[in-house]
Amino acid sequence: MEWKKLLSKKRERESSGRQKPADLRSEFEKDYHRIIGSASFRRLQDKTQVFPLDKSDFIRTRLTHSLEVSSLGKSLGQNIGENILKYRRNSGFTPQMKEDISHILECAGLIHDIGNPPFGHFGEVAIREWFTANLPKLTFRGGKVEDMLNEQMKQDFYHFEGNAQALRLVTKLHYLVDEHGMNLTYALLNTIIKYPVPSVGIREESGNIREKKMGYYLADEEIFRKVTEETGAGNCRHPLSFILEAADDLAYKTADIEDAFVKGYISYYTLEKELAPLEREQSTQSASAFLPLTKLHRLYERGMQKNVSDPASYAVKNWIVSAQGFLINCATFGFTSNYDSIMAGTWEKDLFYGTFGEKLMDLLGDMAYRYVFSSMDIYRMEVAESTILNYLMDRLVHAVLYYDTGEKQGTIDRRVVSFISDNYKNAYRICAEGRSEAEKLYLRLLLVTDYICGMTDSYAKRLYQEMNGII
Known part of the structure; x- marks a missing residue:
């Protein structure tokens, strides 16, 4: 894959070609303003991240989560772009490409969850289970609906997916000027397709992250083909999709812990207990590794020295910020150290795989499941x-x-x-x-x-x- 093609500025509906003299925005900056001004984006303020219909103004919604992913994605794009330039990993890579990557990831973060149904990821599960239970029972003009639909049509419903719905929404459903939706650039559209396979191509057991879920419905296969042929990504993951996914995972796994702390599902002492085994393991691997428990203790002591009213809250919230900084570095390393495989389309894991951040990310996700998602x-x-x-x-x-x-x-x-x-x-x-x-x-x-x-x-x-x- 080549960056010149991957960063395609092409849109379904091309402009007249006459740039307004006062409009100095790049095509990707125009994407940003189209997204920010859309009703679909505004609706994210009343969609669940973890806690539905929560009265607290602290707890995250899909909107605040998307803003965090946008910010983290942009930061990762800047770090990775600078690394590519500094170490000359690609002779054709330019400073403008670094800037474009940052803008694309900023936009992708804003819309990565824009297709999700109400009530968070549980809403996706509920819709999938409804089709599994009811599609075989539906009849139309005396015949079974299931017999009328081809295999991919049926699997689209049985594997209903917010990621595929996001592509559908921004390319078709956001009907403003015409049938091309928001008419976003192909580079941006390809970035949000985290799983470049149809519903009949899902292979969860393969271990290849691109086959974990479906990325597009049969109804949207044409736009998928146009976009991926134009960017040159084909059926491979676009390199920026790895960065978007890392920003998303980093954002929600750290935020879930902070929100759970504020809601009282976990305490300072819970986090202390959970981090202890990881610290023992990390400290034996490298003296320079991020020591999560040591950091938490130091922040608690700093809170005591500052005479804050709640040193435990001070420590946990500042620990989240420190962990995010560490994990940004891990994701940057994950991309740059596997650069050739990612650009060849052969890398099968996420960006935290094999880094010091991998086990911390696993622990945070496991804690959220045990203390929050499994709660009464x-x-x-x-x-x-x-x-x-x-x-x-x-x-x-x-x-x-x-x-x-x-x-x-x-x-x-x-x-x-x-x-x-x-x-x-x-x-x-x-x-x-x-x-x-x-x-x-x-x-x-x-x-x-x-x-x-x-x-x-x-x-x-x-x-x-x-x-x-x-x-």
């Missing part, structure tokens, strides 16, 4: 969220089955379909033109997931209550 509070919320999403899926799928077929719909089904955004219905009509009956049915089922993924947590809850007469 979260389980209760997820049961309620499942009830909401299952009901909405039931009613919406039933309503769209005969939408746009010429057959008469029931009164309630017509009203339910009217709830769906005109943007999504416009996208459906454009994609459905000239398609077979089975393809149109597939697109109508996608219309349901499009609508649900566009919902905020509050809207999903409110719509459920209204449809059930709960005033």
